[in-house]
Amino acid sequence: MKNLNIFLLGICLASLSYAVAPTGRYKTIYDQMVAFETQNPSLAKVFSIGANDDGVEMYAIRISTSPQTMDKSKIGQFLVATHHGNEGGSTVLAVEFMKDLLNRYKSDELWKGKLGDTEWTILPVLNISGYNANNRYEHGNDPNRDYPGPCTNSGFGKLKSVRNLINFLGVRSFAGSVTTHGYVGNFTYPWGFYTDNNKTLDDNKYREMFHKIADINGYSFGNSGDAIYPANGCYEDFVYWKHGSWSLLVELLNGSTNDVASTVPAISEFFNLIDSTPSSKNQFQANCTYHRGADLRRE
Numbered sequence: 001m002k003n004l005n006i007f008l009l010g011i012c013l014a015s016l017s018y019a020v021a022p023t024g025r026y027k028t029i030y031d032q033m034v035a036f037e038t039q040n041p042s043l044a045k046v047f048s049i050g051a052n053d054d055g056v057e058m059y060a061i062r063i064s065t066s067p068q069t070m071d072k073s074k075i076g077q078f079l080v081a082t083h084h085g086n087e088g089g090s091t092v093l094a095v096e097f098m099k100d101l102l103n104r105y106k107s108d109e110l111w112k113g114k115l116g117d118t119e120w121t122i123l124p125v126l127n128i129s130g131y132n133a134n135n136r137y138e139h140g141n142d143p144n145r146d147y148p149g150p151c152t153n154s155g156f157g158k159l160k161s162v163r164n165l166i167n168f169l170g171v172r173s174f175a176g177s178v179t180t181h182g183y184v185g186n187f188t189y190p191w192g193f194y195t196d197n198n199k200t201l202d203d204n205k206y207r208e209m210f211h212k213i214a215d216i217n218g219y220s221f222g223n224s225g226d227a228i229y230p231a232n233g234c235y236e237d238f239v240y241w242k243h244g245s246w247s248l249l250v251e252l253l254n255g256s257t258n259d260v261a262s263t264v265p266a267i268s269e270f271f272n273l274i275d276s277t278p279s280s281k282n283q284f285q286a287n288c289t290y291h292r293g294a295d296l297r298r299e
């Protein structure tokens, strides 16, 4: 009996310390974030939003003038990349955005007043195993069909990565949200799911802002459902519907160095143009419709 107790205690301790270190391509991204923190300890802090289904911590970076702890009094801004593991350009875009942001904090005194009021969180890889395997899916599921929404009442949250992000988004307010994909060459805004009216109450405002954003790098822009095609359970709709965060989805054109470099300032302009608080007109007021092929692939 005593041996059994020791054995059980061993199992408990082993499970408590269970954590899988970053490996493969993901480790390269993690190491890059740690380097940003090491080089800019007063501006950047790497932290985990939780472990995924494989026990791997999902690392994000917080960039602000007080990065050691979350400051809810600052304006929250959020960027998530790599829902789809085979869209590596979207990951590069997130890293380049971090780099550009840190440079702005360090180099441009004029930015500091505005940036000083803002707290950025960037999660470069949501789908870690997919990223390491260059696979769109995570454990056979499409992470960007795994969110609840006004027309998705069940069957969501299968992935712990998505549940972790849903929880994190509830911890503080985020005025704006960017999610990055590839490869189409456009910027889109909600609604993107199956409905008889995909125009939000903010449609005019979205259209006006996105016109300016798309002018910067020459992408096309529009409502997600119109510009690509509808899909249910997507992050970009969830974050606007649930939290009112101004929501931009970028589909990189091809993920080349030039493509990424010209898209970083467009995304910065999005964060610059939006209100400093989430929308209060994010309610869904139309009807859900269900088409055959509602699970159609969308990039």
Ligand SMILES: [Zn+2]
Pocket: 083, 084, 087, 180, 181, 182, 298, 299
């Ligand atoms: Zn994608």
